[in-house]
Amino acid sequence: MLIRAFIPAHITAFFVPKFNENPLLAGSLGAGINLTKGTNVFVSVEVESVLEKHVHIAFNGEPVKRKDAIISYSVAEEVTPQEFKGEVEIWQYFDFPNGYGFGNSAGGALGTALALGYYFKNKTFLQAAQIAHKHEVLNKGGLGDVIAQIHGGIEIRIKAGAPGIGIVDNIFSEEYKVLAIPLGRLSTKEVLDSDIIRTIEKEGQKALRRLLKNPTPENLMHLARDFAENTGLLNGELLEIAKEIDKLIKLPSSMIMLGKSLFALLREEELPKVQERLRDLGIDSYHICGIYNERPKVGRWIG
Amino acid sequence: MLIRAFIPAHITAFFVPKFNENPLLAGSLGAGINLTKGTNVFVSVEVESVLEKHVHIAFNGEPVKRKDAIISYSVAEEVTPQEFKGEVEIWQYFDFPNGYGFGNSAGGALGTALALGYYFKNKTFLQAAQIAHKHEVLNKGGLGDVIAQIHGGIEIRIKAGAPGIGIVDNIFSEEYKVLAIPLGRLSTKEVLDSDIIRTIEKEGQKALRRLLKNPTPENLMHLARDFAENTGLLNGELLEIAKEIDKLIKLPSSMIMLGKSLFALLREEELPKVQERLRDLGIDSYHICGIYNERPKVGRWIG
Numbered sequence: 106m107l108i109r110a111f112i113p114a115h116i117t118a119f120f121v122p123k124f125n126e127n128p129l130l131a132g133s134l135g136a137g138i139n140l141t142k143g144t145n146v147f148v149s150v151e152v153e154s155v156l157e158k159h160v161h162i163a164f165n166g167e168p169v170k171r172k173d174a175i176i177s178y179s180v181a182e183e184v185t186p187q188e189f190k191g192e193v194e195i196w197q198y199f200d201f202p203n204g205y206g207f208g209n210s211a212g213g214a215l216g217t218a219l220a221l222g223y224y225f226k227n228k229t230f231l232q233a234a235q236i237a238h239k240h241e242v243l244n245k246g247g248l249g250d251v252i253a254q255i256h257g258g259i260e261i262r263i264k265a266g267a268p269g270i271g272i273v274d275n276i277f278s279e280e281y282k283v284l285a286i287p288l289g290r291l292s293t294k295e296v297l298d299s300d301i302i303r304t305i306e307k308e309g310q311k312a313l314r315r316l317l318k319n320p321t322p323e324n325l326m327h328l329a330r331d332f333a334e335n336t337g338l339l340n341g342e343l344l345e346i347a348k349e350i351d352k353l354i355k356l357p358s359s360m361i362m363l364g365k366s367l368f369a370l371l372r373e374e375e376l377p378k379v380q381e382r383l384r385d386l387g388i389d390s391y392h393i394c395g396i397y398n399e400r401p402k403v404g405r406w407i408g
Numbered sequence: 409m410l411i412r413a414f415i416p417a418h419i420t421a422f423f424v425p426k427f428n429e430n431p432l433l434a435g436s437l438g439a440g441i442n443l444t445k446g447t448n449v450f451v452s453v454e455v456e457s458v459l460e461k462h463v464h465i466a467f468n469g470e471p472v473k474r475k476d477a478i479i480s481y482s483v484a485e486e487v488t489p490q491e492f493k494g495e496v497e498i499w500q501y502f503d504f505p506n507g508y509g510f511g512n513s514a515g516g517a518l519g520t521a522l523a524l525g526y527y528f529k530n531k532t533f534l535q536a537a538q539i540a541h542k543h544e545v546l547n548k549g550g551l552g553d554v555i556a557q558i559h560g561g562i563e564i565r566i567k568a569g570a571p572g573i574g575i576v577d578n579i580f581s582e583e584y585k586v587l588a589i590p591l592g593r594l595s596t597k598e599v600l601d602s603d604i605i606r607t608i609e610k611e612g613q614k615a616l617r618r619l620l621k622n623p624t625p626e627n628l629m630h631l632a633r634d635f636a637e638n639t640g641l642l643n644g645e646l647l648e649i650a651k652e653i654d655k656l657i658k659l660p661s662s663m664i665m666l667g668k669s670l671f672a673l674l675r676e677e678e679l680p681k682v683q684e685r686l687r688d689l690g691i692d693s694y695h696i697c698g699i700y701n702e703r704p705k706v707g708r709w710i711g
Contacts, residue, residue, distance in 0.1 A: 223580040229564065229623045230578035257703065261532065269566075269575055275533035277526040279708065320532045399702050400560065405582065 107149050108224050109406035110216035113397035114143035114201050115208035115253045116285065117362040118329035121309035122297060123265035128242040129235060132265035133249035134313055136276075136325055138368070139257045140283055141395040142200035144209060146216030147406060150224050153191040160185070162195045164203070164213075177213045179240040184221040184233055193221070201392065205287035206364025211241050211250030219403040234268035242267075245294055258398045259322055261313070278322045278396060281370040284350075284358075284379060286391040288343060289365030296363055301336060308335045322356075326370055329359035343367065349386060353378045410452050411527050412709035413519035416700035417446035417504050418511035418556045419588065420665040421632035424612035425600060426568035431545040432538060435568035436552035437616055439579075439628055441671070442560045443586055444698040445503035447512060449519030450709060453527050456494040463488070465498045467506075467516075480516045482543040487524040487536055496524070504695065508590035509667025514544050514553030522706040533558075537571035545570075548597055561701045562625055564616070581625045581699060584673040587653075587661075587682060589694040591646060592668030599666055604639060611638045625659075629673055632662035646670065652689060656681045 120135030160181045162174045171178050181193055195217055201207035214237040222233035238251040249271075253260045256273040264272035296302075312328040330347075333339035339347065339360040347367055350358040358369035371379065376393065383391055423438030463484045465477045474481050484496055498520055504510035517540040525536035541554040552574075556563045559576040567575035599605075615631040633650075636642035642650065642663040650670055653661045661672035674682065679696065686694060 219580075226580055226624050228580075229620070230561075230580065231575075232577075258533075263572075269577065272534075272572055274535075274572065277522075277529055277531075277533065277706070317532070321529050398705075402701075403580070 106224065107147060107406040108220040108403065110146045110148075110220040110223075110401060110403040112144045112146070112212040112216045112254050112401045113139035113141065113257060114212065115139050115250045116206060116368055117249065118325055118359060119309050119312040119332035120249065120362055121306050121313065122248055122302070128239045129267040129270055130265075131242045131248060132238075132252065132262070132267065132271045134262050134265055135249060135309055136259070136261045136313070136316055136329075137249075137253055138259050138283060139254060139397040140285065141397045142392060143207075143397070144200070144212030144216055145198045146213060146220055147196040148217065148220035148224065149194045151192040152189075155190055155192075158185055158189050158191060158193060160193045160195065162197065164197050165199060166196070174213070176210050176240045176244045176246050177217045179244070180214045180217045180237050181221060183236050183240075184218050184225065184228060186225055186227055189225070195220075201285070202287050204290040204364065205366045206291070206361035207285070207287070207366075208247060208250035208254065210246035211237065211254060214241055214246065215251050215254055215401065219401060223403045231269040238267040247293070255401060257400055259325065259396060261316060261320070263313075263317070276320045276322060276325065281322060281396060282373060282376065283394050283396060284369045284371055284391060285361070285394065286346070286367045286383075286388060287364065288346075288367065291363045291365050293363045296338070301338070304336050308332045322370055326356040326359060330357040333360040338362070346386065346388070349382060350379060353382055409527065410450060410709045411523040411706065413449045413451075413523040413526075413704060413706040415447045415449070415515040415519045415557050415704045416442035416444065416560060417515065418442050418553045419509060419671055420552065421628055421662060422612050422615040422635035423552065423665055424609050424616065425551055425605070431542045432570040432573055433568070434545045434551060435541075435555065435565070435570065435574045437565050437568055438552060438612055439562070439564045439616070439619055439632075440552075440556055441562050441586060442557060442700040443588065444700045445695060446510075446700070447503070447515030447519055448501045449516060449523055450499040451520065451523035451527065452497045454495040455492075458493055461488055461492050461494060461496060463496045463498065465500065467500050468502060469499070477516070479513050479543045479547045479549050480520045482547070483517045483520045483540050484524060486539050486543075487521050487528070487531060489528055489530055492528070504588070505590050507593040507667065508669045509594070509664035510588070510590070510669075511550060511553035511557065513549035514540065514557060517544055517549065518554050518557055518704065522704060526706045534572040541570040550596070558704060560703055562628065562699060564619060564623070566616075566620070579623045579625060579628065584625060584699060585676060585679065586697050586699060587672045587674055587694060588664070588697065589649070589670045589686070589691060590667065591649070591670065594666050594668050596666045599641070604641070607639050611635045625673055629659040629662060633660040636663040641665070649689065649691070652685060653682060656685055
């Protein structure tokens with residue numbers, strides 16, 4: 106039996122990290138957007154007369170070693186019943202590159218948890234999602250992606266924590282297109298371990314307060330840009346490109362936290378000019394998608 | 409501008425009422441199912457140079473007086489900004505009859521809150537949903553429907569309270585059809601005020617514990633039926649009809665809490681025989697729908 110789960114990519118606009126020794130209480134405050142592109146996870150389970158369970162994981166069709174997919178391996182081992190003997194194959198396909206701030210590791214972990222939960226029926230939805238969150242946090246994949254992804258839409262994390270513990274709100278939004286430009290990797294760990302963390306906390310709290318007072322997508326983009334510039338994270342070439350885009354659209358563009366990537370909300374009619382400018386700038390790898398307002402999907406896959 | 413919101417019908421399988429003087433802390437524990445049929449709310453807002461705001465509500469095309477739609481009127485007045493002057497028209501269309509246990513009042517209240525929140529952009533999703541929950545509770549429309557409806561699917565309410573306060577989990581479920589047979593009204597107030605309430609609390613807690621140990625749709629139906637019979641709510645003619653249906657399908661049918669209504673989970677291939685038997689029993693008013701696994705929908709409506 107083949108199960109498929111779709112988890113939206115999640116981009117963070119601003120955030121406040123909340124560390125805790127208990128991974129279920131760790132998480133983040135902040136706001137972000139779930140996208141119509143993301144991670145598809147296909148899981149095939151074969152019950153076999155072998156002595157143990159074997160878990161195999163592949164990224165975009167290529168088998169990966171345990172250490173390179175430690176989060177999803179850990180999730181698969183915990184969600185699969187202890188007494189299960191057989192083969193579990195997990196195929197993860199990503200619409201965005203890894204490490205650029207699109208929540209791929211959370212997408213793979215959550216998709217794995219939901220697909221296996223669906224197959225084995227031994228966990229509830231929140232129990233499966235908590236396992237994904239836990240291994241994300243323990244392995245520093247991310248703090249707030251999993252809980253954001255289970256809510257969809259433009260989300261505001263108002264209380265940090267795992268699914269079932271943290272609280273996520275949503276902003277009402279009309280039809281916007283999301284432009285996402287992955288330009289490079291950024292080490293989350295390096296940023297979180299640096300002095301910048303104080304400024305991130307202060308600016309993140311300020312942005313959250315202001316967004317809750319005026320909860321609109323337009324206000325979100327202004328606050329995101331202020332956060333990106335005030336923390337110093339958006340600078341150099343990335344800032345130059347952001348300014349070029351800003352000349353052509355109504356709302357400010359901003360930086361995806363944490364990747365060397367940009368995003369913007371724009372109207373259908375603003376697209377052609379932006380695409381032309383991106384071509385002039387020599388940027389040919391970008392994505393245009395919608396806001397994903399649904400829950401993750403999981404179900405039996407009939408090719 | 410015309411806004412449309414769709415809110416799934418919500419049927420309760422078993423429950424434990426949790427009363428509280430603070431309506432945001434009141435709610436229920438229990439489990440239920442969100443359906444692909446439910447309530448459509450269309451909202452039209454006209455800004456006009458009048459001295460005050462006017463709210464008009466219609467049920468299935470017929471204007472209703474304030475006292476007959478007190479929950480939705482209260483929601484509309486609270487979500488609409490105080491300074492707004494003009495006309496607010498709210499058209500609610502119900503797939504199921506009112507008072508039979510399908511969460512219509514919550515559907516109307518939540519649909520109204522989300523549509524107006526979408527239009528005025530002055531509230532977040534949870535703020536709008538909390539207003540719907542509050543007026544549901546204050547006017548004894550229901551305790552757990554609103555929070556169940558915002559999660560969709562087969563849901564388990566594991567902590568009582570309003571959206572953002574209560575916690576709702578979900579069960580993974582394969583493709584089942586839901587048969588729903590509305591047979592009559594039942595006064596929620598009368599049941600909650602009677603001696604039966606002690607038994608409901610005891611049986612509801614027991615069912616919840618057992619469901620969390622084995623969170624499957626199949627177990628849910630067994631527990632629902634035990635709850636319905638052990639509380640004495642399922643009896644007489646309703647119980648006779650349930651037993652007739654049970655002869656034809658794998659899982660036990662049960663009673664919708666709280667209405668004189670029955671429901672069952674069944675496979676596509678079990679349908680024809682059940683429909684034939686219902687015809688023989690002279691029951692021609694029943695619904696066959698799917699499990700609604702999404703969030704409520706709200707957006708601009710372009711006829």
